[in-house]
Amino acid sequence: MPDRVASGAEIWAEQGGSSGPALMLLHGLGANADVWQKMKALVEKEWPGRWIVPDLRGHGRSGHRAPYGYAGHAADMAALLGQHEEAVVVGHSMGGVVAMAMASGWYGVKVRHVIAFGVKIRWTPDEVTKLHALGQAPVRWFATRDEAVDRYLKVSGLFGLVDPASAAARSGIREEGGRFRLASDPAINGAAGPDVAAFVAAARAPIRLAAGSKDAMVTLADMQPFDPAPEIFEGAGHNLHVERPDELWRFVRRAIA
Helix, strand or coil: CCEEEECCCCCEEEEEECCCCEEEEECCCCCCHHHHHHHHHHHHHHCCCEEEEECCCCCCCCCCCCCCCHHHHHHHHHCCCCCCCEEEEEEECHHHHHHHHHCCCCCCCEEEEEEEECCCCCCCHHHHHHHHHHHCCCCCCECCHHHHHHHHHHHCCCCCCCCCCCHHHHCCEEEECCEEEECCCHHHHHHCCCCHHHHHHHCCCCEEEEEECCCCCCCHHHHCCCCCCCEEECCCCCCHHHHCHHHHHHHHHHHHC
């Protein structure tokens, strides 16, 4: 059975598998590790080493401890690996940029491959301003669990993809004193708007990019300066790991072969 652990930095993670190359799956902004449930079944069956699926700091079941930034997330994730342990890191959206940061060699781990999908590469000043404003907002409370779940699924981009009654939906909220809130800290939005080019330049591992053809956050042209032949999943949207887990896993296996 997989282990569920929290590190000294209060980073919650699920992990399993045996010794050998590590595989880490990183979720996007506002989500948590449960978005990987469908693909995790394939990982458990086919991955030859150990695997780790964490909640990033400020998300899901991990602790809230600002400030939130990509380098800080990368340090947290590296702490879940052994010193100089070799790893393949697959990241969705924000998690893809965290994976690139981990591949810089600055954190004492050896990232051999980065597979990043749905990464937003171009940010307008207005987009950054709006998300940073959300990062300063107080916690929003809801009277019912259903209202909170609805909000979580919408802000994480999972509305219509995840059953509101599922455990994956419930893990995105918390109950405190009879009221409900999102499990994530509003301040996580303050990390928005990184210069992806700088992370790509710092990475010491090959980077493969992918996106759904209907992903409104990134286009083929956006990705090509960083991966001349990015993978496009026709008809898919932003959450490939939820929409097309089998196809995404096959792409991962091809990318690291």
